[in-house]
Each structure stands twice: as C-alpha cells, then as structure tokens.
Amino acid sequence: MGITKKVTVLAAGLGLVTLSACGSSGDDAGTGSGGPKTVTLVSHNSWAASKDVVAAFEKQSGYKVQVLEDGDAGQAVNKAILTKDNPQGDVFFGVDNTLLSRALDNGLFQPYRAKGSDRIRPEYRVDEDKHRVTPVDTGDICVNYDKQWFSEHDLTPPKTYDDLIKPAYKNLLVTENASTSSPGLGFLLGTAAKYGDGDTSRSGGTGSGGGWQEYWKKLKANGVKVVDGWEQAYNEEFSGSAGGRQAKGDRPLVVSYASSPPAEVIYADPRPDTAPTGVAEGTCFRQVEYAGLLSNAKNPEGGKALLDFLIGKTFQEDMPLNMFVHPVRDDARLPEEFTKFGPQAKAPQTMDPAKIADNRDRWVKAWTSLVLK
Numbered sequence: 001m002g003i004t005k006k007v008t009v010l011a012a013g014l015g016l017v018t019l020s021a022c023g024s025s026g027d028d029a030g031t032g033s034g035g036p037k038t039v040t041l042v043s044h045n046s047w048a049a050s051k052d053v054v055a056a057f058e059k060q061s062g063y064k065v066q067v068l069e070d071g072d073a074g075q076a077v078n079k080a081i082l083t084k085d086n087p088q089g090d091v092f093f094g095v096d097n098t099l100l101s102r103a104l105d106n107g108l109f110q111p112y113r114a115k116g117s118d119r120i121r122p123e124y125r126v127d128e129d130k131h132r133v134t135p136v137d138t139g140d141i142c143v144n145y146d147k148q149w150f151s152e153h154d155l156t157p158p159k160t161y162d163d164l165i166k167p168a169y170k171n172l173l174v175t176e177n178a179s180t181s182s183p184g185l186g187f188l189l190g191t192a193a194k195y196g197d198g199d200t201s202r203s204g205g206t207g208s209g210g211g212w213q214e215y216w217k218k219l220k221a222n223g224v225k226v227v228d229g230w231e232q233a234y235n236e237e238f239s240g241s242a243g244g245r246q247a248k249g250d251r252p253l254v255v256s257y258a259s260s261p262p263a264e265v266i267y268a269d270p271r272p273d274t275a276p277t278g279v280a281e282g283t284c285f286r287q288v289e290y291a292g293l294l295s296n297a298k299n300p301e302g303g304k305a306l307l308d309f310l311i312g313k314t315f316q317e318d319m320p321l322n323m324f325v326h327p328v329r330d331d332a333r334l335p336e337e338f339t340k341f342g343p344q345a346k347a348p349q350t351m352d353p354a355k356i357a358d359n360r361d362r363w364v365k366a367w368t369s370l371v372l373k
Contacts, residue, residue, distance in 0.1 A: 039063040039302030040089030042080060042294070044073040044182070045231070047093065048322040049315065057309045063302045072229040073182035074099065081106045084295055090303035093136060093291040093310065098185045100126065100133065100290060101357030109133055109292030110300070114307040119329045124288050126353060133290035136310050137325035140258035140345040141186035142284040143173070144277050146240025149252035158253065160282030161194055164219060171223035173253040174237040178367050181229045182287070187255045188367055189356065190285030191215055193349040197359065212363075213370060220371055225251060234260070240277040242268065258284060259324040262341035266321065275341045284345035289325070 041047070047067055054065055066089075070076040073094050080092050084107060095103045103109065109132040117125075117134060124135040143164065145157040158164050164173055176184030191212040198211035227233050235243030238254035242264065261275035268276075291310050293303045309315055316327035320338040327334070 037063045037299070037302060038066055039091070039299050039306050040066045040068060041306060042068045042070060042076065042087070042089040042092045044076045044094040045069040045071055046073075046323060050318050050322060053314055053318045056314070057306075061302075061305045061309070063299075063305060065306070072176075072180060072231070074180050074185065075229075077103055077108075080294070081108055084108055087294040087296055087298075090294060090297040090299045091291055091306050091310075092294055093289070094182075095133070095290050095292070096182055096186075097126075097286075097288045097290075097351075097353055098182060098189055098356060098360065100353055101360070103292075104132060105357075107295055110295045110297070112293045112304050112307060114304075114311045116308065116311045116313075116329070119313075119331055120311065121328055121330050124328045126290070133292040134307055134311055135328045136289050136291050137319055137323065138286065138288045138328055139325045140284040140348050141183045141190065141255065141287050142258045142345060142348075143187075143280040144234075144238070144240065144254050144256045144260050145280060146238070146252035147276055147278055149239050157278060158280050158283075160280065161191060161215070162282075163280070164224075164253070164283070165215065165222050167222070169222065169253065171225075172251060173219075173223070173255075174225040174227060174233050174251040175255040176230055176233050177226055177228050177372075179364050183230050183233075183255050183257070184226075185360075185364065186285045186287050187283075188212070188216075188363065189351055189360075190283065190349040192359070192363060193285065193351045197363075213366060216367065216370055224371075226371060230256065240264075253280075257324065258345050259320075259326075259338075259342040262338050263324045265341050266337065279345070281345050281347075284348035286345070286348040286350045288328070 047069060058064055068088055070079055073096060077095050077099050111131050113131040114134045120135050124138060127133055150157045155168060158169055163169065175187055178184040178188040195212045195215050198213060225237065227237060233254050234241050234256050236247045237249045237251045238244040239249045239252045258279050261277045261279065264277050265271055265275050291307055293300060293307060297303045313329060313332055316329045316332040319325050319327055320335055324342065326344060
C-alpha cells in the first residue's frame with residue numbers, strides 16, 4: 001500500500017516466522033502431518049501485525065502463521081504471478097488498485113468471499129461477482145516534506161503537483177520507479193488523473209500542457225530523482241525520515257504516504273509533539289490494498305481462515321499503528337494518535353480500476369522512456 005513503513009522496527013515485534021524467498025507452505029500445511037498446521041501469507045515487505053493479535057488468531061484457528069515478505073509491492077505481485085502454478089504460500093496480501101487487473105488477468109487468485117466482507121465500505125469493493133480479492137486497507141500516496149529543511153531554507157513547502165515543477169523546488173524530489181514500485185506507480189497515476197493523457201482541455205493545471213507526459217518532462221527537467229523502491233527513497237534519500245537522517249539523505253521531498261508522519265512520531269524516542277514531516281495534500285492518490293486466496297494454494301482452508309482474519313474487526317483496528325493504513329471496515333475505530341498525525345487526504349486523485357487496466361502498461365512504458373532514458 002505497500003503502504004508504510006517502519007519495516008525494520010516492526011519486523012522484530014511480529015512474533016512470526018519469515019520464510020526465505022524460496023520457501024513454501026511447508027509439509028505441514030495440510031491436516032494430516034501430525035504437526036501444527038501452517039498457513040503462509042505472501043506479502044510485500046511492509047507487512048506488520050501485533051504479536052498478540054496474531055497469536056489469538058493462531059489459537060482460535062489452529063493454524064500457525066508464516067509470512068514470506070517478497071520486496072516492494074510491484075515486485076511481490078510480479079513474482080507471485082510467475083510462481084502461480086506452484087505458489088509460495090496460500091494467501092497474497094498487498095496487491096493494490098494500481099496492479100489489481102494484472103493479478104486478476106493472470107489468474108493469481110481463486111474465488112472466496114471472506115466472512116465479514118459485508119462490513120467493507122462500498123467504495124472499496126471490487127470484483128463483486130467473483131470475489132477473487134478482499135479489500136483490506138486504504139491509504140493515500142502523497143509527496144512528504146521535511147519540515148526542518150524547509151524552515152532552515154526559508155522556503156514554503158509545495159502543496160500541489162504544479163508546485164513540484166517550479167524552480168524553487170529543483171533537485172529536491174525523490175520518487176520511486178513506476179515500473180517496479182507501487183507508490184511510484186501510484187504517483188504516476190495521480191499525475192495522469194490530474195492532467196489527463198495528452199488532452200489539454202482536461203489538463204486542469206498550469207503544469208500539464210500536453211497531459212501527464214508534458215508534466216513529467218518538466219518534472220525531469222526540474223531534477224526529480226528516481227530510485228527502485230520505497231525503502232530506498234524514504235529511508236535513504238529523504239532527509240526528513242529517521243532512516244534518511246542517519247543515511248544523510250539530501251532530498252527534502254519524497255513520494256510516500258499521508259500516513260508516514262504519524263509513523264515518524266510514534267517510533268521516535270523521545271516522541272515529538274508534532275510530526276517532523278508533512279504532506280503536500282495536492283499530490284495525493286488514493287490506494288486500496290487487497291488480499292486473495294492464491295490459485296493452487298496448498299492449504300486453501302487455512303487461507304480462507306486467514307482472509308476472514310484480515311477483514312475481521314480485531315485485525316482491522318490493529319493495522320493503523322502497525323502498517324499505518326486505514327481500515328476498510330465501516331465499524332473499525334481509529335486510534336487517536338493515528339488520526340492526529342495522519343489524517344486522510346480530503347480530495348485525493350482517484351482512477352477507475354478499469355481505466356488503470358486499460359492504460360497502465362502503456363503509461364508505464366511511456367514513463368520509462370520519458371523519465372529513465
């Protein structure tokens with residue numbers, strides 16, 4: 001989503017087994033081995049959950065949860081498609097609305113309607129006729145800024161896409177590769193939603209001219225830096241993150257999430273009164289993440305139980321302070337410290353999944369040629 005983000009800190013507290021990249025559901029995935037039954041979750045490397053919440057599921061269901069973290073969301077989805085005939089696990093979590101059609105068109109999932117899915121907010125529901133995926137969380141991909149850097153340089157942080165191409169912000173932004181990274185692709189789709197596909201009558205802003213392509217030409221000329229994934233962009237290149245400060249990152253603008261600022265507060269020691277980073281709300285794109293039962297899963301019954309768990313109220317209310325995403329259940333409560341430092345964008349860019357499916361590959365190919373070559 002994936003969406004955020006203190007992966008190194010969180011991983012130590014999971015209380016779960018993380019498998020190697022060549023792992024599988026294991027010999028004890030079925031019910032006849034005599035050992036503990038295992039259900040394997042394949043995910044991007046931003047998965048996190050409270051130890052006691054997972055332990056309660058394991059006790060109630062009788063399944064031991066194993067987690068295989070497989071890189072950035074884009075990389076994880078591509079690998080899952082390549083291994084679909086002999087999948088690495090039973091459930092995949094982390095395919096989002098930017099990549100959903102690719103997963104469905106390649107037969108990655110088998111149908112299952114998770115218990116509790118009737119509590120999912122209608123605006124996040126998809127594939128209602130087949131139920132191959134279950135919405136799990138939502139969040140906004142947005143440009144984040146380093147408050148201290150902008151204060152020290154007596155410069156107002158950018159607020160919109162148009163601001164990012166102004167000379168004042170030259171060589172300040174780092175983003176992720178749209179062909180390999182979910183937030184990178186989300187940022188590209190946000191600009192396409194804002195400026196259109198070369199139709200100047202729909203441009204909606206001074207930065208477009210000829211649609212999103214013209215906008216990216218100007219962004220490239222203004223010194224945008226592109227790296228492979230979120231981890232590198234946020235924890236190494238961005239000057240405002242805890243990791244970026246340690247790595248001496250020199251970019252005060254980064255494509256990340258609207259929920260990244262509360263993570264910077266909650267995992268700081270001591271905690272600051274205000275978040276050290278801010279969000280340019282005029283640069284946001286709404287992301288929704290889904291989970292599904294993998295085709296050819298070795299333990300489909302365990303996978304179904306895990307999907308029920310992911311959409312259950314307990315897990316939904318556990319997510320905000322672990323993965324820093326918003327629940328999709330209409331009755332899930334948000335922690336006060338999460339809403340205080342990480343409110344959702346008021347008017348994010350959105351795009352119909354069908355339009356993403358029709359244009360994504362063409363846009364990514366054009367973006368790669370335009371920005372990386």
